[in-house]
Amino acid sequence: MATALLIGNGTVFTLGNPGQVIEQGGVLIEGDTIAAVGPTDALRGSGAQYIDAGGRAIMPGLICAHHHLYSTFACGLASEPAADFVEVLEKLWWRLDRALDLDGVYYSALVPLGRCIRSGTTTIIDHHASPHAIAGSLSRIADAVTEAGIRASLCYEVTDRNGPEGARAGLAENAAWLARCGRGPMLHGLVGVHAGMTVGDETLAACVALAREHKTGLHIHVAESTADQERSLARHGKRVIRRLHDAGGLGPQTLAVHCVHVSDDEIELLRGTDTAVVHNPQSNMNNAVGCARVPEMMARGVRVCLGTDGMTSNMLEEARAALFVRRHVAQSPSVGFGEAARMLFENNAALASAFFGRKLGVLEPGAAADVIVTEHRPFTPATAANVYGHILFGVAAEGVRTTVCAGRVLMQDGELRTLDPGRIARAARALAPQTWERFADSAR
Numbered sequence: 001m002a003t004a005l006l007i008g009n010g011t012v013f014t015l016g017n018p019g020q021v022i023e024q025g026g027v028l029i030e031g032d033t034i035a036a037v038g039p040t041d042a043l044r045g046s047g048a049q050y051i052d053a054g055g056r057a058i059m060p061g062l063i064c065a066h067h068h069l070y071s072t073f074a075c076g077l078a079s080e081p082a083a084d085f086v087e088v089l090e091k092l093w094w095r096l097d098r099a100l101d102l103d104g105v106y107y108s109a110l111v112p113l114g115r116c117i118r119s120g121t122t123t124i125i126d127h128h129a130s131p132h133a134i135a136g137s138l139s140r141i142a143d144a145v146t147e148a149g150i151r152a153s154l155c156y157e158v159t160d161r162n163g164p165e166g167a168r169a170g171l172a173e174n175a176a177w178l179a180r181c182g183r184g185p186m187l188h189g190l191v192g193v194h195a196g197m198t199v200g201d202e203t204l205a206a207c208v209a210l211a212r213e214h215k216t217g218l219h220i221h222v223a224e225s226t227a228d229q230e231r232s233l234a235r236h237g238k239r240v241i242r243r244l245h246d247a248g249g250l251g252p253q254t255l256a257v258h259c260v261h262v263s264d265d266e267i268e269l270l271r272g273t274d275t276a277v278v279h280n281p282q283s284n285m286n287n288a289v290g291c292a293r294v295p296e297m298m299a300r301g302v303r304v305c306l307g308t309d310g311m312t313s314n315m316l317e318e319a320r321a322a323l324f325v326r327r328h329v330a331q332s333p334s335v336g337f338g339e340a341a342r343m344l345f346e347n348n349a350a351l352a353s354a355f356f357g358r359k360l361g362v363l364e365p366g367a368a369a370d371v372i373v374t375e376h377r378p379f380t381p382a383t384a385a386n387v388y389g390h391i392l393f394g395v396a397a398e399g400v401r402t403t404v405c406a407g408r409v410l411m412q413d414g415e416l417r418t419l420d421p422g423r424i425a426r427a428a429r430a431l432a433p434q435t436w437e438r439f440a441d442s443a444r
C-alpha cells in the first residue's frame with residue numbers, strides 16, 4: 001500500500017457538488033490520492049501518519065487560474081508614474097521582464113511559490129516573460145515548482161514587441177516546454193501569447209498552430225484595457241476576440257485573461273467556443289482598467305475563472321476582491337457572492353481538473369490529495385449551505401496551517417517543509433540589486 005496520511009479531527013468542507021460539512025471529520029490519503037473522507041473515528045486504524053487538525057476546517061487546496069511568478073522583483077521597485085495601462089506596461093512590466101536573467105527567473109518563482117504554499121494554493125496557471133532569458137526559462141520555473149511541490153501549468157508569453165527573433169524564441173520555448181512537460185498530473189503546458197495588441201497575424205497563427213500540434217490551448221491577455229480593442233480595430237479591422245476566433249485561437253483549452261472590455265458579440269464567441277475567461281479583479285483595480293462584466297458573462301454561459309495576475313498568491317484575498325468590486329460597481333450589497341464562489345471553487349476546479357487529468361478542488365475518494373488545514377475553527381454553525389461564507393469570512397481572515405499537495409506535506413503547522421524561505425529570501429535579495437540596476441539602465 002502507498003504511504004498513508006490521515007488528516008483528522010477537523011471540520012471537513014468537502015466542496016464539490018453536493019458539498020458536505022463533516023464535523024469531527026477527516027481525510028485519508030494514500031499516495032497522491034484521497035482514499036476516504038468521513039468521521040475521523042471511522043478512518044483510524046490504518047497505521048497512517050496522523051495530522052491532528054484540532055477542530056479546524058479542512059478543505060481542498062486552492063487554484064489560481066492566472067499568475068505571473070516573474071513579477072516578484074517589482075516589490076518595492078520605484079517606477080515612473082503611468083498615465084494609463086499601456087504606460088504601466090512600458091514603464092514597469094516590459095522593463096522588469098527584460099531585466100531578468102535565468103537565476104532571476106528561478107528566484108522570482110521560488111518566492112511566490114512559498115506564498116502559494118502558505119496560502120493553500122496548490123495549483124497555479126502561470127504566464128511567464130523574460131525576453132533576455134527566454135531559452136530554458138520554463139525549465140527553471142519547473143525546477144522551482146517541483147522543489148515547492150505544487151502543480152503548475154506553464155507557458156511563455158510570445159510577443160512581437162521584441163522583434164521577430166524574440167517572437168521565434170518565445171515560440172521555441174513554448175514548444176520545448178510542451179515537448180518536455182508531457183501530460184503528467186503535476187506539470188502542464190499552454191501556448192502563451194502576451195496580448196492581441198503585441199502580436200501580428202503571422203505570430204498569432206504560429207501560436208495557434210503550435211497549440212494545435214500539442215492539443216492544448218492559448219493563454220493570452222484579452223481586452224484588459226481599451227487599448228487592446230483600439231489597436232485591434234486600427235491594425236486588423238476587427239475586435240480582439242473576433243480576431244482570435246478567426247485565427248482559430250479560441251476553444252475549451254484557451255484562457256482569455258481579463259476580458260474587461262468585451263462586446264455582447266464577443267461574449268457570444270467566448271460562449272460558443274467554450275473558451276474560459278479569467279477574472280483578476282485586484283490587478284484590474286490596481287491598473288485602473290475597469291471591471292469585467294462577470295455576472296453577464298456567467299449568465300450567458302461563459303466559464304469565468306479567477307486568477308491573480310501576479311498581484312498575490314492568496315486566492316481567498318482575490319475572491320474577496322471579486323466580491324467587493326462587484327458590489328461597489330453595482331452599488332448593491334446583495335450581489336456577487338455566488339459569482340465569486342463559483343469562479344474560485346467550481347470553475348477553477350473544473351479547469352484545473354481538465355488540464356491536469358486529476359479531479360482537483362474537491363475532497364472525495366479518488367480525487368487528488370490536495371488538502372489544506374486552515375486556521376479557522378468554525379465558531380458559528382457550518383453547513384453545506386453556508387460553507388462559502390465560512391471560507392470567505394472565516395478561513396480568509398485566519399489563514400492556512402498545513403498544506404498537502406499530491407499527498408506530500410508541503411507545510412505542517414505553519415512550517416514549510418519543501419522550501420527554506422530564509423535561504424530563498426537571502427538569495428533573491430542578493431540578485432535583486434543587479435536586476436533593479438538593469439531595470440534602471442533600460443530607461444536611460
Ligand SMILES: [Zn+2]
Nearest residue numbers: 068127221309
Ligand atoms: Zn496577466
